[in-house]
Amino acid sequence: MSTQKPSSLAVAEALGRATSGTVKPSTNELLGLRSQVLEIIEEVLADSSETSEEVREQLRKHLEAHPGRPESALLEHLASLKEQESGMVVPEPDSEEPEPGPEPEEPRTEISEPHGSPRLEAVLRDRMLVTAFQPVFDLRTQAVVGAEALTRFVSDGGDPADYWFAEAEDSGLRTDLEFAALESALSAAAELPQELFVALKLSHVACIDPRLHVLFDNSPVAPSRVVLELTGRFLQDQSASLDAALQPLRAAGVRLSVENTGSYFAAVSHISRLKPEMIKLDRNLASGLDRDLLRQELVEAEVAFAAEIGAVLSAQRIETEDELATVTGLGIALGQGFHLGRPSVQPREWAAWGAPTEHSTRLLAQARSRRTARA
Numbered sequence: 024m025s026t027q028k029p030s031s032l033a034v035a036e037a038l039g040r041a042t043s044g045t046v047k048p049s050t051n052e053l054l055g056l057r058s059q060v061l062e063i064i065e066e067v068l069a070d071s072s073e074t075s076e077e078v079r080e081q082l083r084k085h086l087e088a089h090p091g092r093p094e095s096a097l098l099e100h101l102a103s104l105k106e107q108e109s110g111m112v113v114p115e116p117d118s119e120e121p122e123p124g125p126e127p128e129e130p131r132t133e134i135s136e137p138h139g140s141p142r143l144e145a146v147l148r149d150r151m152l153v154t155a156f157q158p159v160f161d162l163r164t165q166a167v168v169g170a171e172a173l174t175r176f177v178s179d180g181g182d183p184a185d186y187w188f189a190e191a192e193d194s195g196l197r198t199d200l201e202f203a204a205l206e207s208a209l210s211a212a213a214e215l216p217q218e219l220f221v222a223l224k225l226s227h228v229a230c231i232d233p234r235l236h237v238l239f240d241n242s243p244v245a246p247s248r249v250v251l252e253l254t255g256r257f258l259q260d261q262s263a264s265l266d267a268a269l270q271p272l273r274a275a276g277v278r279l280s281v282e283n284t285g286s287y288f289a290a291v292s293h294i295s296r297l298k299p300e301m302i303k304l305d306r307n308l309a310s311g312l313d314r315d316l317l318r319q320e321l322v323e324a325e326v327a328f329a330a331e332i333g334a335v336l337s338a339q340r341i342e343t344e345d346e347l348a349t350v351t352g353l354g355i356a357l358g359q360g361f362h363l364g365r366p367s368v369q370p371r372e373w374a375a376w377g378a379p380t381e382h383s384t385r386l387l388a389q390a391r392s393r394r395t396a397r398a
Contacts, residue, residue, distance in 0.1 A: 172208035
């Protein structure tokens with residue numbers, strides 16, 4: 024089966040057929056189409072270049088206008104881009120014959136070097152970053168069972184972490200910044216309750232860097248408490264290197280988490296090969312899940328897939344009580360999000376995660392009652 028990424032035009036045509044009402048698509052076709060739509064939306068929004076800012080802003084507005092219906096938002100977005108393109112005025116060519124000029128020079132091939140970033144270099148030099156942890160709940164027992172490490176930067180601009188890592192990517196400093204964040208997270212994790220696992224994000228590229236093993240050899244956190252969360256796009260030619268890098272860590276007790284993103288079939292193949300202990304739902308899936316029956320069917324397929332390979336399924340970005348009720352009703356074991364618990368940089372708040380808080384107990388009890396009522 025081909026896993027070639029579909030173009031936005033092909034997806035738009037498929038969307039048009041699916042929404043025309045002339046032919047009723049199958050559930051599998053709808054699930055595959057939804058995955059492709061979410062992938063295209065994610066890639067557009069992940070582009071950090073200034074030239075595409077206007078396009079990203081238009082897409083955000085379309086998503087806001089169609090909550091829980093990314094297919095409609097993408098169709099409207101593509102239609103507006105096509106309309107803008109057709110309305111562009113192309114200047115008429117000059118009718119006069121141009122005077123002959125000098126022969127053009129032979130183009131020279133230049134090797135692009137990573138350009139420096141003074142503020143990133145300052146962050147790396149002075150370690151101007153801190154770690155926040157967000158609690159991860161067992162949705163069945165209401166207990167906090169883990170904490171995900173999130174990087175926060177000490178700066179006047181207040182840019183989110185995604186901006187910093189995108190800038191590091193452009194500057195050729197991405198891996199260095201990842202290791203600075205990982206070092207900060209492992210140091211801070213020593214303050215967490217000992218019974219909690221610690222989820223640490225790392226790209227595939229950083230995983231094959233030899234510094235990773237040195238860092239874990241000197242870590243204050245036991246390997247059995249670490250859940251290494253692979254992020255970013257996976258390249259097939261990295262398979263052998265990635266397996267070799269992860270094997271000794273997993274033998275020492277480090278567990279693996281993979282986010283199910285990208286092309287649906289490619290993601291399933293990648294996850295099946297790695298056999299992670301945890302699968303995280305795409306972060307866009309939980310948003311508005313209670314209002315989207317098609318996405319609920321997609322999540323049910325994810326639950327079955329996780330059970331088949333013996334992995335625990337975790338949901339992220341749970342923002343409302345209805346989303347929490349839907350997530351628990353679909354049988355997802357773990358969850359995190361602002362509705363359950365916000366990220367914190369305060370060790371005294373981390374200490375309270377060793378037992379369910381009154382807030383979390385109430386929220387999860389409400390979700391359970393709403394789930395029972397729907398059943």
